[in-house]
Amino acid sequence: MTQHLYIDVIVPLPLSGVFTYKIPDLLADRVIVGSRVIVQFGKKKFYTAIVHQIYQSDEEKTGIKEIISVLDTHPIVLPEQLRFWEWIASYYMCTLGEIYKAALPSALKLESETLVFLDASFEAKEPFTANETKVFDVLSDSKPLRIAEIEKLTGISNVIPYIKALTDKGAAYLNENIQNRYSAKTETSIRLSKNYSEIELSSILENLKRAKKQEQALLLFLELKNKSGDLDEFFIRKKQLFEQCGISPSVLDALIERGILESFQNEIGRFDYGDANLLSSNALNLFQEKAYDEIYAHFKEKQVVLLHGVTSSGKTEIYIQLIKDAIEKGERVLYLLPEIALTTQITERLKSVFGNKLLVYHSRFNDNERAETWQSLLQKDECQVVLGARSSVFLPFRDLGLVIVDEEHEASYKQQDPAPRYNARNAAIVLAGIYGAKTLLGTATPAIETYYNALSGRYGLVTLSKRHSEIELPEIVPINTKDLRKRKQMKSILSPPLVEEMKNALGRNEQVILFQNRRGFAPLLECKTCSWTPKCLHCDVTLTFHKGQRVMVCHYCGAVYSIPTKCPECKTPTLEVQGYGTERIEELVNEAVPEANVVRMDLDTTRSKRSYERIIADFEVNKTNVLVGTQMVSKGLDFDNVSVVGILNADSMLNYPDFRAHERAFQLMMQVSGRAGRRQKRGLVLLQTAHPGHPIISYIRNNDYISFYETQINERQLFRYPPFYRLIEIVIRGREEQSTEGFALEFAQVLRQTFQERVLGPVKPGISRVQSLYIRKIVLKIENQASPQKIRELIEFYQKQVMMNSKFKSVLLHYDVDPM
Numbered sequence: 139m140t141q142h143l144y145i146d147v148i149v150p151l152p153l154s155g156v157f158t159y160k161i162p163d164l165l166a167d168r169v170i171v172g173s174r175v176i177v178q179f180g181k182k183k184f185y186t187a188i189v190h191q192i193y194q195s196d197e198e199k200t201g202i203k204e205i206i207s208v209l210d211t212h213p214i215v216l217p218e219q220l221r222f223w224e225w226i227a228s229y230y231m232c233t234l235g236e237i238y239k240a241a242l243p244s245a246l247k248l249e250s251e252t253l254v255f256l257d258a259s260f261e262a263k264e265p266f267t268a269n270e271t272k273v274f275d276v277l278s279d280s281k282p283l284r285i286a287e288i289e290k291l292t293g294i295s296n297v298i299p300y301i302k303a304l305t306d307k308g309a310a311y312l313n314e315n316i317q318n319r320y321s322a323k324t325e326t327s328i329r330l331s332k333n334y335s336e337i338e339l340s341s342i343l344e345n346l347k348r349a350k351k352q353e354q355a356l357l358l359f360l361e362l363k364n365k366s367g368d369l370d371e372f373f374i375r376k377k378q379l380f381e382q383c384g385i386s387p388s389v390l391d392a393l394i395e396r397g398i399l400e401s402f403q404n405e406i407g408r409f410d411y412g413d414a415n416l417l418s419s420n421a422l423n424l425f426q427e428k429a430y431d432e433i434y435a436h437f438k439e440k441q442v443v444l445l446h447g448v449t450s451s452g453k454t455e456i457y458i459q460l461i462k463d464a465i466e467k468g469e470r471v472l473y474l475l476p477e478i479a480l481t482t483q484i485t486e487r488l489k490s491v492f493g494n495k496l497l498v499y500h501s502r503f504n505d506n507e508r509a510e511t512w513q514s515l516l517q518k519d520e521c522q523v524v525l526g527a528r529s530s531v532f533l534p535f536r537d538l539g540l541v542i543v544d545e546e547h548e549a550s551y552k553q554q555d556p557a558p559r560y561n562a563r564n565a566a567i568v569l570a571g572i573y574g575a576k577t578l579l580g581t582a583t584p585a586i587e588t589y590y591n592a593l594s595g596r597y598g599l600v601t602l603s604k605r606h607s608e609i610e611l612p613e614i615v616p617i618n619t620k621d622l623r624k625r626k627q628m629k630s631i632l633s634p635p636l637v638e639e640m641k642n643a644l645g646r647n648e649q650v651i652l653f654q655n656r657r658g659f660a661p662l663l664e665c666k667t668c669s670w671t672p673k674c675l676h677c678d679v680t681l682t683f684h685k686g687q688r689v690m691v692c693h694y695c696g697a698v699y700s701i702p703t704k705c706p707e708c709k710t711p712t713l714e715v716q717g718y719g720t721e722r723i724e725e726l727v728n729e730a731v732p733e734a735n736v737v738r739m740d741l742d743t744t745r746s747k748r749s750y751e752r753i754i755a756d757f758e759v760n761k762t763n764v765l766v767g768t769q770m771v772s773k774g775l776d777f778d779n780v781s782v783v784g785i786l787n788a789d790s791m792l793n794y795p796d797f798r799a800h801e802r803a804f805q806l807m808m809q810v811s812g813r814a815g816r817r818q819k820r821g822l823v824l825l826q827t828a829h830p831g832h833p834i835i836s837y838i839r840n841n842d843y844i845s846f847y848e849t850q851i852n853e854r855q856l857f858r859y860p861p862f863y864r865l866i867e868i869v870i871r872g873r874e875e876q877s878t879e880g881f882a883l884e885f886a887q888v889l890r891q892t893f894q895e896r897v898l899g900p901v902k903p904g905i906s907r908v909q910s911l912y913i914r915k916i917v918l919k920i921e922n923q924a925s926p927q928k929i930r931e932l933i934e935f936y937q938k939q940v941m942m943n944s945k946f947k948s949v950l951l952h953y954d955v956d957p958m
Contacts, residue, residue, distance in 0.1 A: 141194045331400040449808070546588060640730075652765070653769075663713050780821065
């Protein structure tokens, strides 16, 4: 009986499930699970699909298309990754296609029309049909063509089956360079044109007697070749030949023209961190050594351990020792950081220890750089440590033995848009479990859920309560802004005590960090006469004033507007800025402290690839001495000379309408405070607030995480929030407010048939329209012991039920599991 081969594939589209294709006999022995294949999806589109499953069937399935071609001889997505994708799709209620789209670098996937090439070496062994001949002829007469171009030239409405037939017969092919879009980096190198014998070289040198410069250049080259010990495969970079050996371009060109030397393009890596000095890691002190031993003791019984270490306690040194241990055992390590800015300093530290065993991966790298990292992990054994932001969890790891999640409390680990809306910390724990690896979570301010898991015994708990070198924790002094304003002593957001301490610090040649969690010049522009404020045309938000660019910007959709000279409502020129963003604070510091050399670190100043490195490098060498920034400055940056930290508006964080507001405020203020006094001197933190008696301020002043945690955990239990309940946020969006509201009401109603009081809403959020789409939200509070799979099935059942109503066909819906 004939066996028919089929595969299920994942395509990079937001569609549920996998899609079935037939494997033609010619490709039967080339298809493997995890490899990429080209498939036709729709009428004229080709996509790079990932093989999810291969199976045989006795019966031939009707209406199933064949795959076009196979791209890989080895899996590009490993079996462990596919299991990981399946877990993310199930838990975070998204599709495998959305995960594939997010996981693979763009250079490794094709999502558009491709080019068809004629194979010049083709020799016909079987006849073409009439339509195949038409396609072959137009390819013969022209350059490589797109599908639509072939259809236009041949007059065939659907040309893909005939292209497929020609590729099966070897007459045509799809350009694999276009499919991969990944090009290796190369540099021009020089080598001997062949392996000459001693007699041949003597003869060549004799012939060069009259061309002394060429003779000397060749002798220099041969000397380098002999020194290298690689007598057969020796080559040298062309640039190096010019710089180190003093050979001129004209002399080299002459030797190449004579056919003695030849130039070629040598493939090189984009990341070269040099040779590592494995002795450059610092010895652990007694407290670190104790924590290190306790981590291993917990790892004997637990898969996950929380390292709760105060700021500047030397957690990084412990991580480095654990990484060295893993490498010695032949294991690989994933080291996660929440913010790209952090990778700048940590990369330098890890490069000095691990050299080219280190790979760095984040979204600021270009497509080819990310693709090279992906391929290196698959193919090179020397790549053993990956340092990266949240998307690093999708990389193809072999022999993963340890996952480190630094600053595990950070909300930046949660992907917001687009799907998959995963939390990289939680996903990393699951990823480690799939590989049988251990996970270490590190932070000075643990997430409430994480600390609860540690206290309840699910995670191991190790505490590091002493700062490195016995440095004292900073002194935290609240500044009562309400009282200062009442006494008319505070003319701007910079209080007199803060300005005085900044001047004192700069007078001692020390540095200052100012934290304000709002970018731009001012949050809004307001008319003094009629109180008009400019709003985005596409979103229900006020526009942020950016003085440097002379524009107003919507921070939700990115729309840019010009600044009006007068109020469009009352026609008076009485527009004034209200509030303070980082840009305005930078200006105020320059006015109040003229001796300051201010630099700003926020989303606006860090858009370019190397901007983080430049800002941090300048601050490290004291080229700039006041750093003004958003929450970027709070995350693990280590500066030796910072003595004063100013938290400019604590109240804006404390008063945010969210059950995590106090947790985030505590974490942010504790973390930014930790930037002060990190070497041999106690730092000073000035915390500006109108409510100095607020309990959270008290916990921060006393560095009292335990009391803070106990208050929060009791509230969470009372009001049914995590870690006692799981939250699922259902976000409904639509261009028409009426249909969006109607869908939300109906969906909430049917959900209550099963989930009853666990359904909250629908509600109109504070920002109820973004990018011209109206928004409604429904929240489900689900007991932890409930099956996530069962919950998902019920929700999707009710969703399909409501979606059957044609008036809701334009409504968009997504799920945010464990929202932050």
